[in-house]
Amino acid sequence: xxxxxxxxxxxxxxxxxxxxxxxxxxxxxxxxxxxxxxxxxxxxxxxxxxxxxxxxxxxxxxxxxxxxxxxxxxxxxxxxxxxxxxxxxxxxxxxxxxxxxxxxxxxxxxxxxxxxxxxxxxxxxxxxxxxxxxxxxxxxxxxxxxxxxxxxxxxxxxxxxxxxxxxxxxxxxxxxxxxxxxxxxxxxxxxxxxxxxxxxxxxxxxxxxxxxxxxxxxxxxxxxxxxxxxxxxxxxxxxxxxxxxxxxxxxxx
Amino acid sequence: xxxxxxxxxxxxxxxxxxxxxxxxxxxxxxxxxxxxxxxxxxxxxxxxxxxxxxxxxxxxxxxxxxxxxxxxxxxxxxxxxxxxxxxxxxxxxxxxxxxxxxxxxxxxxxxxxxxxxxxxxxxxxxxxxxxxxxxxxxxxxxxxxxxxxxxxxxxxxxxxxxxxxxxxxxxxxxxxxxxxxxxxxxxxxxxxxxxxxxxxxxxxxxxxxxxxxxxxxxxxxxxxxxxxxxxxxxxxxxxxxxxxxxxxxxxxx
Numbered sequence: 199x200x201x202x203x204x205x206x207x208x209x210x211x212x213x214x215x216x217x218x219x220x221x222x223x224x225x226x227x228x229x230x231x232x233x234x235x236x237x238x239x240x241x242x243x244x245x246x247x248x249x250x251x252x253x254x255x256x257x258x259x260x261x262x263x264x265x266x267x268x269x270x271x272x273x274x275x276x277x278x279x280x281x282x283x284x285x286x287x288x289x290x291x292x293x294x295x296x297x298x299x300x301x302x303x304x305x306x307x308x309x310x311x312x313x314x315x316x317x318x319x320x321x322x323x324x325x326x327x328x329x330x331x332x333x334x335x336x337x338x339x340x341x342x343x344x345x346x347x348x349x350x351x352x353x354x355x356x357x358x359x360x361x362x363x364x365x366x367x368x369x370x371x372x373x374x375x376x377x378x379x380x381x382x383x384x385x386x387x388x389x390x391x392x393x394x395x396x397x398x399x400x401x402x403x404x405x406x407x408x409x410x411x412x413x414x415x416x417x418x419x420x421x422x423x424x425x426x427x428x429x430x431x432x433x434x435x436x437x438x439x440x441x442x443x444x445x446x447x448x449x450x451x
Numbered sequence: 452x453x454x455x456x457x458x459x460x461x462x463x464x465x466x467x468x469x470x471x472x473x474x475x476x477x478x479x480x481x482x483x484x485x486x487x488x489x490x491x492x493x494x495x496x497x498x499x500x501x502x503x504x505x506x507x508x509x510x511x512x513x514x515x516x517x518x519x520x521x522x523x524x525x526x527x528x529x530x531x532x533x534x535x536x537x538x539x540x541x542x543x544x545x546x547x548x549x550x551x552x553x554x555x556x557x558x559x560x561x562x563x564x565x566x567x568x569x570x571x572x573x574x575x576x577x578x579x580x581x582x583x584x585x586x587x588x589x590x591x592x593x594x595x596x597x598x599x600x601x602x603x604x605x606x607x608x609x610x611x612x613x614x615x616x617x618x619x620x621x622x623x624x625x626x627x628x629x630x631x632x633x634x635x636x637x638x639x640x641x642x643x644x645x646x647x648x649x650x651x652x653x654x655x656x657x658x659x660x661x662x663x664x665x666x667x668x669x670x671x672x673x674x675x676x677x678x679x680x681x682x683x684x685x686x687x688x689x690x691x692x693x694x695x696x697x698x699x700x701x702x703x704x
Contacts, residue, residue, distance in 0.1 A: 212472070219465070320561035331583065433555065447597050
């Protein structure tokens with residue numbers, strides 16, 4: 199048995215932001231496993247088998263990939279962004295932990311990628327310029343009180359806060375509640391960025407303020423980033439602005 | 452004037468983890484500006500000028516780069532990891548904010564990269580597998596009480612915590628204090644990872660526990676990652692283990 203499993207991060211979208219190690223792992227695989235729209239980003243080759251699955255079946259997808267690898271295939275699990283940040287790396291190891299003991303003998307590797315918050319921060323300037331946190335608003339696997347507790351602590355700590363999975367049909371109100379929590383702590387003028395499909399053809403980036411931010415500005419392809427007390431705009435000569443969270447910290451007056 | 456400034460992330464070290472967009476920006480530059488060891492990672496070309504500077508002079512380096520760009524050069528500011536995460540993007544925009552108004556007319560772009568915590572998490576499995584935060588322990592530009600407050604809040608929120616700039620000659624005790632704070636909140640068995648020079652020839656990764664973790668295990672090239680209450684080891688068949696922070700959250704019993 200020479201099977202292997204590599205969990206590959208495609209980055210935020212553009213091929214120019216995917217690591218060469220990811221391209222190499224994809225090219226070397228006999229089988230690609232992943233959510234359909236991610237597989238569609240990988241150039242087709244003649245001999246490779248593709249196993250597309252729906253969203254929200256991560257554990258089932260992980261088991262399928264492990265089963266293929268255990269039977270001798272060279273499997274690449276295709277993940278958006280960084281597989282280690284709200285993506286497939288954890289799902290695969292959860293499946294290993296609970297599954298066939300033989301899976302623990304597999305060579306399992308993770309190729310990291312650029313995550314959506316990083317591409318968003320780069321597009322607007324230096325939004326993640328200092329201490330920050332990343333929180334998933336999905337309550338599929340996490341109690342809502344844990345989400346609220348983490349958000350409150352992050353706001354008290356004055357982190358820049360990146361919100362992943364901000365909204366879904368089953369959960370239309372989570373982002374609105376998070377923005378309300380933030381409005382209770384940070385100034386109304388705090389910059390908030392809604393970044394959708396960054397580096398892809400349909401990229402849209404909106405720079406607004408906490409006062410103006412609304413949950414309807416996000417969909418499941420959006421990362422929402424709320425600034426800290428230090429985050430501010432730096433005006434460009436031609437109009438528009440960069441968003442900067444500086445390295446230095448000045449206490450609120 | 453056709454000057455431009457691109458802040459380029461080299462990733463954690465290996466060229467296989469640097470985005471093609473970064474390689475393109477480096478190749479297109481007339482001038483490379485950066486900390487010496489980062490410049491040394493960029494292949495030399497005949498016509499390019501290199502401007503190496505010491506560590507801890509980020510603002511001076513940013514002003515030099517902006518001055519070159521304003522005089523018509525195509526400048527690449529070379530940054531380790533992701534320039535948006537504890538690196539040069541914020542320093543450049545701070546210099547713009549406080550500097551020559553003409554700098555606000557420059558085309559300034561950021562090419563993101565894979566940061567050290569991501570490469571470390573990938574090497575050990577899925578350590579950043581759920582909500583996490585990133586905190587710099589450097590007190591050059593940030594009051595120590597802000598660092599302590601953020602650490603305490605992050606521990607109360609049960610984040611995975613990535614600590615950048617964990618230690619320096621001027622600041623030998625910050626990491627020890629941070630580990631002590633963590634020991635007051637999280638279990639002694641909580642996994643802690645010390646990851647140094649990830650993806651480079653001299654990479655060393657140590658997986659230990661909060662009880663065993665010591666500040667002397669880190670230097671300035673190390674990122675230290677402290678698990679959450681959910682982080683655990685998944686044993687490999689051949690010895691060793693992956694480190695997993697699962698997507699699901701189980702309340703402490």
